[in-house]
Amino acid sequence: MTKSGKKPATNRDKATAKRRNQILEAAVICFLERGYHQTGVRDIATRAGVSLGNLYNHFPGKHDVLVEIAMLERQEMEPFLKILAAQSPAPKVLEKFLKAYGKYLAAPENVILTLEITSEAIRQPDIAQLFLENGDELTNALTAVLRRGIEDGDLRRVPDPEQVSQMILDVLEGGAYRSVLSKVPMRKVVGSVVDFVQASLLPRQ
Amino acid sequence: MTKSGKKPATNRDKATAKRRNQILEAAVICFLERGYHQTGVRDIATRAGVSLGNLYNHFPGKHDVLVEIAMLERQEMEPFLKILAAQSPAPKVLEKFLKAYGKYLAAPENVILTLEITSEAIRQPDIAQLFLENGDELTNALTAVLRRGIEDGDLRRVPDPEQVSQMILDVLEGGAYRSVLSKVPMRKVVGSVVDFVQASLLPRQ
């Protein structure tokens, strides 16, 4: 039940929903290719196979398209939340997560879209809030894993597990960005991150 | 001798150089306040106290202003290169660097300007090159410190010191960005980074 109760779900509604998705997908492609500010509303409409005027029947404005995309980004995190929810030993979970999220970030479009949202977040409070909420979801799940690992004696007792979670994400995402610009393969980055993080967190024998 | 040999350095030349700097400084402020694409050339000219047309006597176009700013960013790294060049024990140098660079990144304008350049770098090759060159300077100096520390037995023998350097910078810069958006003080971030990095790099006793 994703829709609220009273929904006849007529044919027209389905077509409308489809159009909305077409527009959103087109916007993602445009923002990736040219960036948010360089992309015109006409570009989005053309790519979506929709008239300029009609786009405004589906979205109040260009800004709202970006907001919706930022919201959709959140759903992409679900697989990783699932990984982090597993009850295997914390170090195992951690390594699995790093590799999975690293693989996701190996696709440049995921990195670039995030960066686009990131840089809009600085001056647009509503996007900043979405951005922080999205990040918190991952951070909290990761923090929970760290705390559990510490309790079980599988991980070093770090002073501030939440900060550590943030740093782990930063190091992965930062590496992903560099692998887009330079020619360092993401595979190599992930390997280094795993080593670096494990060295920092595994208890000293 | 930053200028090429034959320079009478007349009054007019000094005034011209001054105007150029005024324009650059105004541009920095504008880019910080509104972002590169949101900033109009008129905004820059007005802020600099210069006519619109005259700005084009000093710079070929808007893009070149950003390029020049990106080049100036490089100079800002000099103090940190100096710290990294010290011959004290590597762990000491590393900690001093982390705190100094962290302090620099505690100023939001440094973070935001870097992010602005970062996100332009994705689609503008000349800026990407500058960006990578700037980063490499810091990375190489940091890598040298790590290698020395490993040789001296002061640091763990990491598989890839260059990757580690990148990660250290990523974790600091990532934390700086978050401290701009949310209300985590940079002081706290730096503390966590120092602990995290040291735990990863100091040899196990």
Place this chain on the structure above:
DNA sequence: ATAATATGAACGATCGTTCGTTCAATATAG
């Protein structure tokens, strides 16, 4: 006198948005 610097009007392009209109799908009345 010459060449550099400064000015702001003007240019064409493009921006995000609004508008009036058409038209097919849906809801309602008979």
Place this chain on the structure above:
DNA sequence: CTATATTGAACGAACGATCGTTCATATTAT
């Protein structure tokens, strides 16, 4: 079931604003 009313999707021209850049012209230092 048929006829009518209502809705909202779809369109593209048009709007005013602003964009980066150029230009003719005036001023100024050398």
